[in-house]
Amino acid sequence: MIDLERELARALRPQEAPAGFAERVLRADRSRRARRRTWLAAASFALVLLPAGWAYQRHQQQQRAEAQLRLALEVASERLNLALQRLNPPTE
Amino acid sequence: MSSPLSHAFVPAALVCLLAALPASAQQARLKLDHLNALAAKASEVVEVTLDGQALAMGAKFLEKEPEARALVQGLTGIYVKVFEFEQPGAYTSADVEAIRSQLQAPGWSRIVQVKSRKDGDVGVYVLSDGKGGNAGMVIFVAEAKELVVVNIVGPIDLEKLSSLEGRMGIPKVGLGKGGAK
Amino acid sequence: MRRTDPLDLELSMPLEAAPAEAGFVPGSFREIVAAHQSRVFSIAFHALRNRAQAEDVAQEVFLRLSSRLDTIQSEAHLVAWLRRVTARLCIDELRRPARNAPSLEGVAEPGEAAEPGDPFLSAHLRRLLADLPGPARLALILRYQEDLEPQEIAAVLNEPVPTIKSRLARGLQRLRDGLKHLGVEA
DSSP: OOOHHHHHHHHTOOOOOOTTHHHHHHHHHHHHHHHHHHHHHHHHHHHHHHHHHHHHHHHHHHHHHHHHHHHHHHHHHHHHHHHHHHHSOOOO | OOOHHHHHHHHHHHHHHHHHSOOOHHHHSOOOGGGGGGGGTOSEEEEEEEEHHHHHHHHHTOTTOHHHHHHHTTOSEEEEEEEEOSSTTSSOHHHHHHHHHHTTSTTEEEEEEEEETTTEEEEEEEEEOSSSSEEEEEEEEEETTEEEEEEEESOOOHHHHHHTTTOSSSOOOSOOTTSOO | OOOOOTTHHHHTSOOTTSOOOTTOOOOOHHHHHHHHHHHHHHHHHHHHOOHHHHHHHHHHHHHHHHHHGGGOOSHHHHHHHHHHHHHHHHHHHHTOTTTOOOOSTTSOOTTOOOOSSOHHHHHHHHHHHHTSOHHHHHHHHHHHTSOOOHHHHHHHHTOOHHHHHHHHHHHHHHHHHHHHHTTOOO
């Protein structure tokens, strides 16, 4: 009759990890960290750039609207005055 | 009991009533799309389309020109088309008529018209708001080598508009021909 | 290996049972892997009976540890964390039908040091163990490889202590029955 618990402890004795296991883990860890860093960098870049891009686009829109309004008012004013002057040409 | 006179009066009264109705922004805005084809023939083109948000956005930045800012406060749109051509005859009478016909609609009245062989046609039109003011204006210039339409939608003070010339911080818009510049 | 582990949150929590050491500074990741690789791989290997799967699980355990090293409070906490995560990942792996195929890897590896006692009996026991349901198998591995008490196994597997005791008892009984078929009384 055997001592089952003792035999079981023997059967389940710790196994050596496969050769090179630790190196493979360290390599995988470096690779995963590098990937994470890349993602983090990309995410940070996007987080910084998106609002900046939006602000820049908005600024461009504002500048364009302002320039267009100035041009429109100048043309309107100039043309109105031209019409009025043709109607009442200045006496020499 | 109704008389024949009253029968005749009702449609006339309706016409008067319609004419007196406040002009809408839709009425004050001309349809100018047919002019877009002229851009290909023109040597110089100035096109400005400012409505709604763009107009409000532009007005916000006229800090140094409070008069201009106040002037555009109640406007809902400004549309400008300037075409300059190398040769006469680049646009057709149909192009001009398509604009003039819109300005013959009820509410529009011509306040300035100059016709000359040398300078072509210049007209300034305003749309009545039915309450003694205006709801928009059009400046229309049809010269041999130039076609200009300025369409302002919303109440505009012509005197103040006139005073803005040369004060908007941009050089003259190349409109010297035949003018008093 | 499946990465959408619903137990991730739980695995990230510290183990209350493991005492914290004031000023504990874990060794470098390299040192930790070197020191604990055998333990982690063995649990996975005995549970999964497949060296490749066991290596995958063991690697995943250490990769998860790498990102949580700063939460480890003591050596005991580290060992408890490794056991718990290894066990959970093994359970996860055992639930996957595709990779839970039978294997003949319960026998001794060629070139391994000779087993103490009867190597044939040990091999039989590992085969019988492999036929047990996953949770019972893990309970027995933690009891007889890691020498844990039922209370500690219950903490690792997040199960009630009576459930663990019952699994251990039934598991041992099935092993006895299996040995009996081979003419071995236990």
